[in-house]
Amino acid sequence: MERTLTVVPDDGLHARPAATFVETAGGYDAEVTVEAVDGNRPAVSADSMLGVTGLGVRGGDDVRLVAEGPDAEAALDALEVILSTPEDELDDMELP
Amino acid sequence: MTERRFEGIGATPTVGIGTTTWYRPTDVTDLDEPPAAEDVDAAAERERFDEAQADARAELEAERESTRERVGDDEAAVFDAHLKFLEDPQIESGVQEALDDGLPAPHAVMEAFKGPIEQFEGMDGMMAERADDLRDIRDRLLRLLTGTERTDLGSLSDGSVVLAELLTPSDTAQLDPDSITGIATMEGGRTAHAAIIARSLGIPAVVGVGDELADIDDGEQVVVDGEDGVVIAEPSEETQRRAEESTQTPVVEESVSTADGTEIEVAANLGTPAEAEPAVDRGADGVGLFRTEFLFQDRSSAPDEDEQFNAYHEVCETFIEGVAGDDDPRIVVRTLDVGGDKPIDYLDLDPEENGFLGARGIRLSLEEHTDIFESQLRALLRVAATEAGSGLAVMFPLVSTVEELEAALEQVEKVADALDEEGVDYAIPELGVMVETPASTYLADAFAERVDFLSIGTNDLTQYIQSAQRDLDRMNDYQDPLAPAVVRAIDRTVTAGHAGGAWVGMCGEMAGDPELTELLVGLGLDELSMSAVTIPDVKTAIREVKADDAEELAASVLAAETLAEVRALL
Numbered sequence: 001m002e003r004t005l006t007v008v009p010d011d012g013l014h015a016r017p018a019a020t021f022v023e024t025a026g027g028y029d030a031e032v033t034v035e036a037v038d039g040n041r042p043a044v045s046a047d048s049m050l051g052v053t054g055l056g057v058r059g060g061d062d063v064r065l066v067a068e069g070p071d072a073e074a075a076l077d078a079l080e081v082i083l084s085t086p087e088d089e090l091d092d093m094e095l096p
Numbered sequence: 097m098t099e100r101r102f103e104g105i106g107a108t109p110t111v112g113i114g115t116t117t118w119y120r121p122t123d124v125t126d127l128d129e130p131p132a133a134e135d136v137d138a139a140a141e142r143e144r145f146d147e148a149q150a151d152a153r154a155e156l157e158a159e160r161e162s163t164r165e166r167v168g169d170d171e172a173a174v175f176d177a178h179l180k181f182l183e184d185p186q187i188e189s190g191v192q193e194a195l196d197d198g199l200p201a202p203h204a205v206m207e208a209f210k211g212p213i214e215q216f217e218g219m220d221g222m223m224a225e226r227a228d229d230l231r232d233i234r235d236r237l238l239r240l241l242t243g244t245e246r247t248d249l250g251s252l253s254d255g256s257v258v259l260a261e262l263l264t265p266s267d268t269a270q271l272d273p274d275s276i277t278g279i280a281t282m283e284g285g286r287t288a289h290a291a292i293i294a295r296s297l298g299i300p301a302v303v304g305v306g307d308e309l310a311d312i313d314d315g316e317q318v319v320v321d322g323e324d325g326v327v328i329a330e331p332s333e334e335t336q337r338r339a340e341e342s343t344q345t346p347v348v349e350e351s352v353s354t355a356d357g358t359e360i361e362v363a364a365n366l367g368t369p370a371e372a373e374p375a376v377d378r379g380a381d382g383v384g385l386f387r388t389e390f391l392f393q394d395r396s397s398a399p400d401e402d403e404q405f406n407a408y409h410e411v412c413e414t415f416i417e418g419v420a421g422d423d424d425p426r427i428v429v430r431t432l433d434v435g436g437d438k439p440i441d442y443l444d445l446d447p448e449e450n451g452f453l454g455a456r457g458i459r460l461s462l463e464e465h466t467d468i469f470e471s472q473l474r475a476l477l478r479v480a481a482t483e484a485g486s487g488l489a490v491m492f493p494l495v496s497t498v499e500e501l502e503a504a505l506e507q508v509e510k511v512a513d514a515l516d517e518e519g520v521d522y523a524i525p526e527l528g529v530m531v532e533t534p535a536s537t538y539l540a541d542a543f544a545e546r547v548d549f550l551s552i553g554t555n556d557l558t559q560y561i562q563s564a565q566r567d568l569d570r571m572n573d574y575q576d577p578l579a580p581a582v583v584r585a586i587d588r589t590v591t592a593g594h595a596g597g598a599w600v601g602m603c604g605e606m607a608g609d610p611e612l613t614e615l616l617v618g619l620g621l622d623e624l625s626m627s628a629v630t631i632p633d634v635k636t637a638i639r640e641v642k643a644d645d646a647e648e649l650a651a652s653v654l655a656a657e658t659l660a661e662v663r664a665l666l
Contacts, residue, residue, distance in 0.1 A: 018180070
């Protein structure tokens with residue numbers, strides 16, 4: 001299954017949101033890839049910090065998440081929360 | 097000599113001055129040629145990498161925790177990112193491929209990071225800074241793999257300005273804001289990690305100065321102006337003076353309270369009326385100790401009542417004019433406190449008879465020099481009746497028995513009666529005892545029932561409690577007011593004073609040490625009086641104190657049995 005989302009944190013997927021994103025993606029029994037919708041880079045694995053930050057995604061950019069595996073839907077739900085939460089509120093989040 | 101100015105980007109809106117130390121971490125990327133592939137044991141090299149990776153993880157976790165504690169969650173987050181990069185599948189597979197090709201572990205790490213670093217370098221802005229993160233992680237692994245000693249940034253001498261090509265997150269995690277007065281780097285921008293950490297720690301920083309920074313040598317005196325973004329070597333006297341001024345804690349004019357709302361009076365110790373104005377300028381709420389000895393020293397006869405009246409009145413006026421607030425500032429005047437170590441010709445004091453354990457302080461006022469005591473009290477009671485004198489308080493030094501205190505209070509009554517009879521305006525000011533003898537700490541409850549306040553003089557109290565003469569260098573080790581016996585004496589004085597309905601202050605040097613403010617608040621002191629220069633620091637420190645923490649600290653300090661244990665708690 002796949003989902004297309006707009007990235008909310010101003011600075012996009014850089015240090016902290018990226019670390020949280022990668023950490024979360026690694027916690028599910030699912031293969032998740034992510035790509036920038038209007039980017040020219042290939043999709044990368046969501047559990048690679050290098051891959052995710054290397055996309056150079058900024059706040060306001062659209063990204064496409066593709067997930068496969070038993071936990072695919074739960075993984076997408078959790079990642080959606082991270083991508084739609086402003087960075088300064090990330091600390092207080094209870095991730096699903 | 098003209099100043100040498102180095103323009104960069106100001107990263108902290110503060111200015112610092114200090115002595116430069118170049119931070120030159122060992123270049124761990126300069127590796128020897130790898131041995132031939134057939135001479136490399138791939139399995140052993142893999143193990144070597146795994147070990148280094150585990151060590152790097154442990155270091156990063158420790159640095160994340162220390163940064164979280166010292167700076168905050170946001171700044172600690174960069175270490176989460178580093179942990180993720182460290183274990184990135186792409187890096188891991190890159191290392192494995194290089195090992196399979198027969199490279200030893202350090203070379204495999206170089207190889208695995210090469211591509212990703214180049215990729216980020218090619219990106220713009222913030223993403224380019226990720227290349228710095230990757231280099232930092234790579235170098236950490238290389239340092240661990242090659243067993244290179246870590247260049248120490250944590251133990252620089254006080255007043256150091258750190259110069260560096262670049263400071264990585266792992267470098268900045270070691271920075272100690274107590275000893276470092278400035279940072280200047282060749283590279284980096286305002287959003288660089290080092291800039292962010294410097295801002296959080298309040299260290300003046302200028303980044304992105306460029307290669308010219310290398311013109312500054314080790315051990316030069318420089319000003320780091322984080323506001324204007326300039327590093328100034330060979331600063332002129334004027335530049336230095338301005339830098340020094342701006343490094344001082346800002347003056348807090350209003351009275352201050354702890355974080356949870358307990359107001360603590362912060363007052364100045366004065367030796368002459370001329371010191372009153374500067375004390376007001378430094379934010380003193382009042383005067384906690386006005387020593388009157390200056391009026392009596394260096395002259396051939398005692399000052400008369402009017403001369404004294406003018407001196408005491410002048411200080412009251414200076415404060416009432418200079419200090420804002422609803423209540424009149426309190427001015428605590430201590431009656432004459434002399435002994436054999438403070439000779440006054442016309443008093444004919446003997447070093448032995450009037451030594452530290454002899455007739456001095458209130459003992460002299462009550463026995464031999466009643467005339468001086470009387471004129472001093474007359475002047476003080478008259479000042480108390482003036483408009484400026486409504487906050488006046490009078491304190492008796494070196495009281496060690498209830499009999500002495502009662503005799504002194506009786507003297508106040510007698511003087512009041514005489515002034516009344518003469519038709520002279522007078523008022524009875526607040527009256528108090530300076531607690532500085534072991535006896536007075538045991539009698540604090542009895543004193544508190546008879547007077548309005550107690551003020552602890554820690555310098556003499558330490559000398560008497562520790563039985564070690566103040567002016568003997570050999571006794572220095574005993575002179576620490578943090579000695580458990582002294583701290584316990586302070587505690588019992590405060591408790592007994594409050595039980596007897598008196599407020600309790602402190603006017604020894606201990607009161608002016610901002611590092612001890614939390615402890616003193618925890619011990620329950622209502623007022624702290626110090627030399628004016630430390631008032632802004634102590635006021636700032638009080639605002640940060642939380643009552644619960646302070647009380648807990650005081651309880652553990654009181655439980656400590658050695659000076660070392662006390663020190664370890666602070």
